[in-house]
Amino acid sequence: MLMDFDRDGEERMMNRIVSAPFGIDSTVWSQRESSSPEVGELWLLAWNGEPLGLAIVSGVTPTFVLLWPATWPGESAFAPAISIDTSIGGLFAWPTRETGVGRHLLHSRLDQPVSERTMALVLESLDNDTESPVPYAQTGPDNQERFAQEDAMLDRWEQICLNVWPKPALGTEPLNPDALRAVSLKVSDVSRILNIDSADSVALFRGESFPTSEQVSALSVASGLEPYELISSPVSEDVLFLLSPELKGSIERIGEARNIDEDVARALIRSEYALAARSDGNARARLFDTVQRLASDLDDSR
Amino acid sequence: MPGKVAELGDLYNVAPEATLERDAKTTFRRMVCVAERPQDVYVWTAMARTTSAPDETIDLPSSEQTEFGLTAPGWWSYRFIRSVKKRWTGDPSLCAYLATLPEPMKSQVLAHYRGRPKPGR
Numbered sequence: 288m289l290m291d292f293d294r295d296g297e298e299r300m301m302n303r304i305v306s307a308p309f310g311i312d313s314t315v316w317s318q319r320e321s322s323s324p325e326v327g328e329l330w331l332l333a334w335n336g337e338p339l340g341l342a343i344v345s346g347v348t349p350t351f352v353l354l355w356p357a358t359w360p361g362e363s364a365f366a367p368a369i370s371i372d373t374s375i376g377g378l379f380a381w382p383t384r385e386t387g388v389g390r391h392l393l394h395s396r397l398d399q400p401v402s403e404r405t406m407a408l409v410l411e412s413l414d415n416d417t418e419s420p421v422p423y424a425q426t427g428p429d430n431q432e433r434f435a436q437e438d439a440m441l442d443r444w445e446q447i448c449l450n451v452w453p454k455p456a457l458g459t460e461p462l463n464p465d466a467l468r469a470v471s472l473k474v475s476d477v478s479r480i481l482n483i484d485s486a487d488s489v490a491l492f493r494g495e496s497f498p499t500s501e502q503v504s505a506l507s508v509a510s511g512l513e514p515y516e517l518i519s520s521p522v523s524e525d526v527l528f529l530l531s532p533e534l535k536g537s538i539e540r541i542g543e544a545r546n547i548d549e550d551v552a553r554a555l556i557r558s559e560y561a562l563a564a565r566s567d568g569n570a571r572a573r574l575f576d577t578v579q580r581l582a583s584d585l586d587d588s589r
Numbered sequence: 590m591p592g593k594v595a596e597l598g599d600l601y602n603v604a605p606e607a608t609l610e611r612d613a614k615t616t617f618r619r620m621v622c623v624a625e626r627p628q629d630v631y632v633w634t635a636m637a638r639t640t641s642a643p644d645e646t647i648d649l650p651s652s653e654q655t656e657f658g659l660t661a662p663g664w665w666s667y668r669f670i671r672s673v674k675k676r677w678t679g680d681p682s683l684c685a686y687l688a689t690l691p692e693p694m695k696s697q698v699l700a701h702y703r704g705r706p707k708p709g710r
Contacts, residue, residue, distance in 0.1 A: 350668075413626075
């Protein structure tokens with residue numbers, strides 16, 4: 288459930304965050320950055336132009352980050368959330384509710400309100416059940432109102448965790464035979480479900496041919512697995528580059544101007560990148576050029 | 590009711606409702622307790638097991654163990670660590686206790702979680 292970001296005269300355009308989300312000081316917002324994430328930083332997460340939440344980075348990998356979910360400024364929380372002073376005001380963060388989040392959701396770095404050492408001490412205090420180096424939020428009542436607040440927080444962050452990009456592209460990527468075996472589907476079962484001969488079924492199992500979207504749908508119905516679970520989708524170099532927060536603003540602009548969702552804008556960039564001349568510079572430079580070209584096409588057409 | 594309180598290494602069959610009502614995945618998930626969180630009234634921390642979307646450079650391979658409901662080879666992944674609601678833990682229809690992982694599997698899984706990227710001193 289997203290908060291109401293339209294109060295207090297704030298403006299939003301479809302598919303793009305153009306002014307400070309609710310509770311974030313406009314001066315701080317204007318100074319936001321989108322460099323690579325580091326432990327202890329406060330980030331705004333967003334998808335498809337919608338602010339999703341604030342969080343403190345607790346760990347970094349090439350494709351995802353681990354985060355301590357945080358409140359919006361002014362939002363209440365109860366222990367064991369910890370109280371943190373930031374450039375956008377006092378927040379609460381939950382070291383006990385750490386979660387993984389794809390780097391594609393990292394929108395803006397707002398502050399570095401806590402040191403890595405302090406975060407390590409907080410974890411030690413939790414492990415050893417000793418006094419926290421950072422104050423806890425107040426202890427709250429165990430009533431229905433708090434139940435509802437906690438459930439809303441947990442559900443929101445579960446959705447954020449499960450926001451995956453890229454989702455496998457049907458028709459252009461191979462089946463995942465492990466997923467089929469996990470639900471006890473054999474080559475003969477695939478032949479029967481898809482009404483194809485065993486040679487074609489073997490080719491699908493071996494990744495020598497790719498299933499069509501209709502075939503994936505049929506296997507999804509038969510197996511109970513989601514379509515994206517039936518497809519293998521290795522992380523390619525263009526995906527790694529597009530996970531960079533530095534590109535998110537340009538991707539949002541492309542989506543906004545073309546009136547398409549962020550995942551469609553990202554797919555468009557990947558498609559254009561695949562068509563780009565392979566001899567021009569390195570892969571990262573080609574990807575950045577592709578994004579800049581699509582973005583400048585918009586500027587030229589205005 | 591066994592497994593009403595999640596302890597380290599306990600394996601659960603977690604319904605979407607125990608973590609999120611609008612979960613993108615409609616089937617149950619196998620999740621293992623990696624942090625009991627005695628300070629948090631509402632949740633414990635679970636690490637998920639995937640059979641279909643591993644990052645083989647960092648995820649921990651996990652062999653098939655049908656006696657625990659692990660019906661296919663997979664990987665333990667801290668990409669999808671998240672919170673499970675305590676009040677539904679052990680409920681057969683929402684968050685059924687399956688088993689406590691035996692050694693050395695339990696130690697390997699917990700070591701994998703503890704080896705995740707995290708703040709250092």
